[in-house]
Amino acid sequence: MKTNANTHIVVIGNGMVGYKFCEKLLARKKNDQEFMLTVFGEEPRVAYDRVHLSEYFAGKTADDLTMAGQEWYIENGIRLFLSDPVVDIDREEKLVRSHHGHVVHYDYLVMATGSGAFVPSIPGVEKDGVFVYRTIEDLELIQAYARKAKKGAVLGGGLLGLEAAKALLDLGLEEAHVVEFASRLMPRQIDDAGSKILQSQLESLGLNIHLAKSTQEIVGNDCIKGMQFVDNSFLDVDMLVISAGIRPRDELAKIAGLETHPRGGIVVDNGLKTSDPYIFAIGECALAHHMIYGLIAPGYEMADVVANALTGVEKEFLPYDMSTKLKLIGTDVASFGDPFIEEPACKTIRYENKAKGIYKRINVSPDGKELLGGILVGDAEQYNMLLQTCKNKTILPPDSEDLILGSRGGEEAGLGVMSLPDDALICSCEAITKGMLCQEVGEKGNNSIDLLKKSCKAGTGCGGCVPLVKDIIQGVMKQNGQYIKTVICEHFDHSRQELLDLVKMNILKTYGEVLNEYGHGDGCEVCKPVVASLLASLWNENVLTKDRAPIQDSNDRYLANIQKGGTYSVVPRIPGGEITPDKLIVIGQVAKKYGLYTKITGGQRIDLFGAHLNDLPIIWEELIDAGFESGHAYGKALRTVKSCVGSTWCRFGVQDSVSFAIEIEDRYKGIRAPHKFKSAVSGCVRECAEAQSKDFGIIATEKGWNLYVCGNGGSKPQHAQLLASDVDKETCVKLIDRFLMFYIKTADPLTRTATWLNKMEGGLSYLKAVIVDDLLGLASAFEEEMQTLINNYKCEWKEVVDSPELRKRYNHFVNVPEKDPTITFEEMRTQKRAKEWV
């Protein structure tokens, strides 16, 4: 197919696949090829990432989800009509007519009309409070209605249904239900056993799951009041989201007389041509190989096939692998190859751990040589490797159960990524093979994820292949004999640990000295905070003195946390969460005087938001006068030592947890580390302080204290692990000294203790050997170093308040005393909030 300057390509539909088609077509365009491109979209927005739609409720904005802004279309000369669906195609004259009456001629037409929600014909689906889950507009409607609703249900327990259920949880409904017609969740992806594990995981998060339920009627007058099922049971809900599958948008194709399938979908051949050779169909509206491909990767592949065809390259759309991996409400679910094949056509290996919520199944060929497919629930870390092994028909090791269980003989299990053939597809969204990546890394030197994203777009789609791409980078570099270490950035060819040793041995105290001695170039926003952190960890001098203020990261730079709109928040230290009424009053007075929004933090402190940069020194002056100190909420340092009330009041408490928490917080306050660290002390095994979710946590026992380390809350929660039990206070403190110093000296930048331990060779047993058994003979050095840091502690805010030189930097403008005039607030629940950013 040849195009010329007058060739006009019209795309109907501005969804992810329609957008991808434009992107791929432009990328493939050669100098001598020209064409005009016109896009019609039904929705009022430019194409956005529908795959991550549920993140809209978790805080992402419509902007965050946009694939490319309107300016991208303008820059590339694409005419874009939004809110303007095509309503008619005249195939004789090759014209399309839009809803607003635009008539456009085409030489080639690409239909990317996508799909809509499938709504089953249940009586009552038209009632208020019944929604579908497909577009940002749907989400806005759901969000608005959910404000007055208490109990919500989702009809459909498939992939989309569970995404919608997550949305209901995010919206904070009191009850959230999932109703599925089949006898298991995600019936297309996982088996009964996998479904049971997934169900118990979801139930533990507060979802109510109803399986094998056939809905007879949606009950209510104008608004939904509940769901009546065929088995006579009834579910009392006041809103319902229908997510029972998709229906290809083929109505326009039907009007135009194109061949469509009775069950929906525009029929296309292997080149994705419809029954009219000048019209293509791609994405979820197209029926290729007798099926609708309802995933993003095959949609992108279709876009690529047609972009190829229109630039003169023949390419076929081959039956596409429908393997999927996703995170559903915090639980990994994956299926690949043929997940359901049964014996005797295969040998099935199953692993189930109900306590941990993990289910794994692999189907191996009867001769044990090939992987045919499988299912992973709860832990899908091996998904990429298994998928590749399956797709490439790699010969399996003799003990194929090692693939999912890990080898129990010491050696690393499974097959390394470098054993894959060169044509193994690694990034399926952008169709990039292992061979292509090896070439990019080995020959062109694109040896980081960022460089590869730029050079070949690997990992820019769903992002699922990124861990595998990292492994390939490391593999290729290893093969080429390159020494792999994690250097800080382009300015330092050292790891953080190496640089720390060098700075310590040579007693360097400023960034300039460190850069002159061991770096090159002028530094950047990566290495400056790293060096700032090690200088602080080594010498514990004020972070703003000498040349150190401009090398601090955003928050450390002004000893406060920068917030939306450019104001700062202030967190005074409240050790152990214990505070006197007088101090509480002072916080209230200061907040009132400077117009601050106040909120209790997760760490038993009080956060004061909305402070102007100019006001920070005077706010702190007043707080310090009342006996407060910096809480270091802005630093990669000890945040808070949370405590339960313990034996002084609690009838169950066995030790005085508050006193110990205050002691610990005072001991380690202000000490900088590779990342922030948190702690807690519980007064008994009931663990009300949640010490096991902290970087180090202490739990009282009848005989003393148990010390746990390397726990984490946040996005990747991890329980802390027991380092020592029934130790006395002095021993406990010594162990923490050693633990923290070992962490400070060896962790990579911005690595929390949990990740540090996960990466540590030898894991917890090695950590124990170093900290408790003093394997390296460094224990007393660690204790001494910690004591030096503690002795050097000064409240850095007091130093700023007392220094006119440092105070001077707290002006928004250098030439006038005014505060930033662009800062505005909005009112909310009688307090204020930052203005939403545009």
Added chain:
Amino acid sequence: MEPTQNTKDRITWHLACNVNDIPEDGGGTALIEGKQIAIFNFTRRGEWYATDNECPHRQQMAIGRGMIGSQGEEPKVACPFHKKTFSLKSGDCLNDEGYKINTFPIIIKENQVYIGL
């Protein structure tokens, strides 16, 4: 160049501040003709730069509080909010092609910093 009306370039030079008002290898913000201008004292390179103070990513007045550095030979500044980095020479965003900030001519005369608007 004289800090006065320059008819050829149609630039008006404005006194912004004293050189000591901007920390070495750091930045600050000046209010000039109602406009917020970020000023950088790149001592290490012996260079001064002036740009918009507003980061176009989220329209935050914060570039002047950003960290400066280099990418290859290119001098750059990172916005403290989301670390979008901009060339101090061209104003182009170096890690997200969609954005750009304005840069302004800057001269130092008798320890005073002048910005051309």
